[in-house]
Amino acid sequence: MFENIDSTNSYLKNNSSDIERKICFAEIQTNGRGRKGRNWHSPFGENIYMSYAKSFKKDVSELNGLSLVVGIACLNAIKEIGIDLPIKLKWPNDGVYMGQKLMGNLVELQSESYFETLAIIGIGINVNMLFDSSNITQEWTSLQKITGKYIDRNVLCIALIHNLNYALEQFDKYGLKEFIQQWHQLDSLYNKKINLNEGEFSGIAKGINENGNLLLELESGEVRAFSSGEASIQK
Ligand code: BTN
Numbered sequence: 361m362f363e364n365i366d367s368t369n370s371y372l373k374n375n376s377s378d379i380e381r382k383i384c385f386a387e388i389q390t391n392g393r394g395r396k397g398r399n400w401h402s403p404f405g406e407n408i409y410m411s412y413a414k415s416f417k418k419d420v421s422e423l424n425g426l427s428l429v430v431g432i433a434c435l436n437a438i439k440e441i442g443i444d445l446p447i448k449l450k451w452p453n454d455g456v457y458m459g460q461k462l463m464g465n466l467v468e469l470q471s472e473s474y475f476e477t478l479a480i481i482g483i484g485i486n487v488n489m490l491f492d493s494s495n496i497t498q499e500w501t502s503l504q505k506i507t508g509k510y511i512d513r514n515v516l517c518i519a520l521i522h523n524l525n526y527a528l529e530q531f532d533k534y535g536l537k538e539f540i541q542q543w544h545q546l547d548s549l550y551n552k553k554i555n556l557n558e559g560e561f562s563g564i565a566k567g568i569n570e571n572g573n574l575l576l577e578l579e580s581g582e583v584r585a586f587s588s589g590e591a592s593i594q595k
Pocket residue numbers: 366367368369370389391392393394395396398400408409410411453454463464465466481482483484485
């Protein structure tokens with residue numbers, strides 16, 4: 361637990377050799393990192409900034425769906441603390457409420473040796489943030505905004521750790537197939553007309569395949585699988 365750190369993911373990346381599992385929290389991040397080199401707004405004492413390092417006896421290629429599993433575990437944790445609202449997942453790594461971003465995860469994989477991979481799983485959840493002092497570029501919300509209540513971050517942290525422990529164990533044993541059904545129930549994009557990578561591709565989202573790739577039904581009728589990209593629902 362740190363009061364002030366550049367990034368919990370960067371910390372665990374540099375301090376997790378020879379470990380099976382390590383978890384780090386911070387009250388503020390001075391260089392919080394998001395996907396695609398973006399900054400993650402991390403003001404003091406308002407939100408959760410957490411990283412979880414876990415070593416898998418697997419090749420990097422087998423950890424494809426990990427960020428999807430992490431998203432599911434986070435939503436289960438939020439539900440467990442009594443917040444029962446239609447919070448959904450947006451492929452590949454966002455938690456959203458009514459289209460507004462509530463959380464994101466950043467999974468960084470380090471190949472340690474043949475068939476051993478260290479995963480640094482970073483999770484940012486907007487908990488009690490009510491104002492944005494940094495012009496966040498996407499539409500965002502927070503748990504306090506959507507429930508109208510102050511949320512005890514300690515209680516949520518405990519629920520997160522135990523839901524992540526369980527989900528990562530299941531993923532380690534059985535892979536992504538164990539989670540496809542849950543993803544389907546939480547998928548905010550399913551059957552919606554979406555753009556991928558600012559209109560490079562567009563079509564109807566059809567869920568995910570067994571590797572966690574997004575399935576997109578193109579106008580031609582072809583269903584194509586995408587392993588990465590930025591999806592947005594067409595307005
Ligand atoms: C995204 O949606 O772009 C991913 C955001 C991930 C943010 C978290 S906050 C804790 C951890 N440390 C970081 O520097 N980033 C992740």
